[in-house]
Amino acid sequence: MATIKQVAKQANVSVATVSRVMNKSGYVSEDAREAVERAIAELNYSPNRVARSLYKKSSNLIGLIMPDITNPFFPQLARAIEDVANQHGYQVVLCNTDEQLEKEQTYLVALQTMHVDGLIITTNHSHNPNYETLNLPMVALDRIVKAGIDAVISDGYEGGKLAAETLLANGATRLAHIAGPEHLKTVKRRTEGFMEAAGEHLVGMTQSTFTFKEALTASQELFDHHWPFDGVFAANDVIAAAVLQEAVRRNIRVPEELQVIGYDGIELGEMTSPPLTTIVQPIYEMGRLATERLLDLIEKKDTQAKEMLLPVSLLERQTTKRKER
Amino acid sequence: MATIKQVAKQANVSVATVSRVMNKSGYVSEDAREAVERAIAELNYSPNRVARSLYKKSSNLIGLIMPDITNPFFPQLARAIEDVANQHGYQVVLCNTDEQLEKEQTYLVALQTMHVDGLIITTNHSHNPNYETLNLPMVALDRIVKAGIDAVISDGYEGGKLAAETLLANGATRLAHIAGPEHLKTVKRRTEGFMEAAGEHLVGMTQSTFTFKEALTASQELFDHHWPFDGVFAANDVIAAAVLQEAVRRNIRVPEELQVIGYDGIELGEMTSPPLTTIVQPIYEMGRLATERLLDLIEKKDTQAKEMLLPVSLLERQTTKRKER
DNA sequence: GCTTGATATGTAACCGGTTACACATTAAGA
DNA sequence: TCTTAATGTGTAACCGGTTACATATCAAGC
Structure with a gap:
């Protein structure tokens, strides 16, 4: 894997300039930009996210805490979350806790030390681990956690x-x-x-x-x-x-x-x-909303905690008698 | 979050010593060890995995590439993988590709730049993205990829x-x-x-x-x-x-x-x-085996690629006539 | 008493990015 | 022409760990 230094050398500029063109920040001349872009292409360079993470204290990772993906309600949720996250350049780390406090705790420190940017929690915590002390953006999905934490639920x-x-x-x-x-x-x-x-x-x-x-x-x-x-x-x-x-x-x-x-x-x-x-x-929709909300929270677009209550609807298949109405 | 420097200061030793006690490497006196352990406990310190990753070029993350977690075959597999990974201190990053080459490519570079330690692939790639050039430990699960790549499948x-x-x-x-x-x-x-x-x-x-x-x-x-x-x-x-x-x-x-x-x-x-x-x-078993194999590969315990073929069995429920035999 | 290897510990370089800051150049305005 | 602001670029510090290397102490062996 190429590094920024190699790109800089190839383009005959400093690493700062390379960083600037990658992040579209600061001033860069047209010449420099082109040289850097050429070097990036030639070396097939993509920046090391770990290094970036370390400085920025943000990993573009979000943690998804659920009881058990094996429960057929959750895969669709996971899918929605992953889709939206991915569209915004985030990846998701899957955590099955079986609603066990201990597993949850272990995951929480793991996620924290790897600097995930936020959490989606579809697990209950009547047993109250310290989500509040976590100081991480988070949204509860299909669960009511407590006031002050965003939640997406259906009616x-x-x-x-x-x-x-x-x-x-x-x-x-x-x-x-x-x-x-x-x-x-x-x-x-x-x-x-x-x-x-x-x-x-x-x-x-x-x-x-x-x-x-x-x-x-x-x-x-x-x-x-x-x-x-x-x-x-x-x-x-x-x-x-x-x-x-x-x-x-x-x-x-x-x-x-x-x-x-x-x-x-x-x-x-x-x-x-x-x-x-x-x-x-609206399962997929709920996952989508929760994730979009989380990304807003991460990007500090809004800090006012909200509870989103989505409407449900009747789907008549064949275990009820369809009545003419 | 406390840093190693703060721990070192609190324990009145250098960061190197702290690192040594955490990793049980090198020489550390009993006194120093105790002081450091006390400081770690007092500060509720846990090391920053991003920083460690950067130096070690290993993230304790594994990528799980599947077509669609929504397909009911996959959650159990995902669960097994996550269980085993977690037991060994690894987390898993979930990637749904819908078997689309483009999504797969995008994920592949994302996973690579975040320095995942290995890959489990349950997706087909007749369309051949460059898994080989990835130079990452990987095992194919329920899929035959090609000779030279480990595979776990059932018969x-x-x-x-x-x-x-x-x-x-x-x-x-x-x-x-x-x-x-x-x-x-x-x-x-x-x-x-x-x-x-x-x-x-x-x-x-x-x-x-x-x-x-x-x-x-x-x-x-x-x-x-x-x-x-x-x-x-x-x-x-x-x-x-x-x-x-x-x-x-x-x-x-x-x-x-x-x-x-x-x-x-x-x-x-x-x-x-x-x-x-x-x-x-044996779905869970397959996931378990694949993950254990991957972890072995990551830890370089074995580099000889294997194909593991697991036996299947008949489960008679009620859509067949049970015959006395 | 002197050499030597084991033990113990600290300093600083390093991983690969980002960015504050210094410095240089150029263009615009007075 | 002089001042000033905008533009362009490089150096080095920094993020938080790990570890090579230097150095120091101490006990054993001769």
């Missing part, structure tokens, strides 16, 4: 409500629900919205994490203890897939006997049989 | 064969197949193995990419043009899910009338109705 309350209303409007009268992990506020909102709109129609409810296995268990529990019901809202699409599978196993016809609505709008919903009706969050 | 040929044999052993006599993208050699092997073992029982075949939408189209085509058949092997689980959905839509009972086998063993297979029988690749 879970409205989503839950929309699910209940849809079920009811489609003729369901006995509603059931499988809630998500209690410690995730954004997920809890979905349950709250659903319960509000379901009112006395709610006949049963269980709880589950977002792993399919546990969702299956929770589904069985729901059927065992609360059957019959004719509409289910699951806190996310993975849980909904479990409900669907369990319904099939019990020879319950979907959507004729039982309508099911999920939440998230991940690709999985297309792949179930029948395809899943769901409340879609 | 697609045996997998395809196993699928055909299973279908046949379960009583199927008219087999069909949906192949994957032609340019992926590892995927082509599956088709070859299947065709070899299916022999004259093969009655129809179409082709598809790994996106669900196109897989659905390919499935419809298969049913439209080659029905009836009683066993299908899909080149991966996403395609198998599409076949399943299309079968349900056409009121074809699985597995009674039609048996389906997928390939990969991703979580999606658990979530379909009925759950998918599939040929599982």
Whole structure:
């Protein structure tokens, strides 16, 4: 790899001049600029980012902290983040924490010592590591961290409500629900919205994490203890897939006997049989927004912390009866 | 953030001594060591990786180049890679290329200028960017790049064969197949193995990419043009899910009338109705192996390029008839 | 007592960029 | 013509580590 010194020599100028043409800063004569550009091309030079980082204390790296990329909600988010970051010349460092405080801590110091410019956090921290003391630009994504930290979330309350209303409007009268992990506020909102709109129609409810296995268990529990019901809202699409599978196993016809609505709008919903009706969050959009916001923060364009609440929408596939309205 | 100078001052020694105790190199007296350790603790110091990188020309970063993390095969791989990397003090930089040469090029120079220590490539490069001229340790994962570059792959040929044999052993006599993208050699092997073992029982075949939408189209085509058949092997689980959905839509009972086998063993297979029988690749294991191999390469433990071929196995869920054997 | 090697530690160069500062030249304005 | 500001360029300090090298002390061996 060529260095700036070699370029300078080749172009017959000093390193300062080379740096100036690269950064378009200060005064450079037309002649010098051309000579430098020629030398750069000839040597196929690209500046060493580590060296630049050291002086500038900025690495063009952003840290992405998530519970587990293996959870199908996250890849799309990661993709959006990476796309936007990349368009702006940033790279992203992937960190899976499994929501374990210790892993999170380890990553946090690693990211800090490598001088990442900012953080996107999609992990909860009810257990409160010292994000605040980190003094790094950061934005929370699909998570509410605390006032003073930017957040991008979707309107879970409205989503839950929309699910209940849809079920009811489609003729369901006995509603059931499988809630998500209690410690995730954004997920809890979905349950709250659903319960509000379901009112006395709610006949049963269980709880589950977002792993399919546990969702299956929770589904069985729901059927065992609360059957019959004719509409289910699951806190996310993975849980909904479990409900669907369990319904099939019990020879319950979907959507004729039982309508099911999920939440998230991940690709999985297309792949179930029948395809899943769901409340879609604008996942990619959320990732995009969060990243753009982070880059603004990094470039100090705005320091007023904001919470961005995005609308959700109903995607009717085939686990609900489409009613003419 | 504290610097080594501050630590040195606090401990009343020179920066060289501090560096020595941190790296356990050279001679350090017991007294000095203790003083330095105390100072490090007091100042909550951790060394600046950027500075270290600059001198050592090594960043403890590895680049992970994949087509699209959104494709459900990759998150598990990414997870394995990140786990192993992290255990060894490395972080991973995520790069989605969509198999576009241009994005790949851009990433390659970005990764190089930031002095990543190595690369894991899960992307094909029939279009041949200059990996060879990169002069970086790298290992190909689930891809065959070329001789001289390490590769970790699973035995697609045996997998395809196993699928055909299973279908046949379960009583199927008219087999069909949906192949994957032609340019992926590892995927082509599956088709070859299947065709070899299916022999004259093969009655129809179409082709598809790994996106669900196109897989659905390919499935419809298969049913439209080659029905009836009683066993299908899909080149991966996403395609198998599409076949399943299309079968349900056409009121074809699985597995009674039609048996389906997928390939990969991703979580999606658990979530379909009925759950998918599939040929599982040891995905996590492959990621783990590839990363360990890369770290060995980085630490120059071994320079003899190897190709590691991992065995696959049949996971019987409910889209095949389990036969007493 | 003198030589020698092991132990211990500090100084300064180095990694490859960026930029403050000094200095020179040129053009514009009075 | 003289002053002044704009333009152009190089030198060297700096970012925060690592390490080669110089130097010093001390104990062992003769």
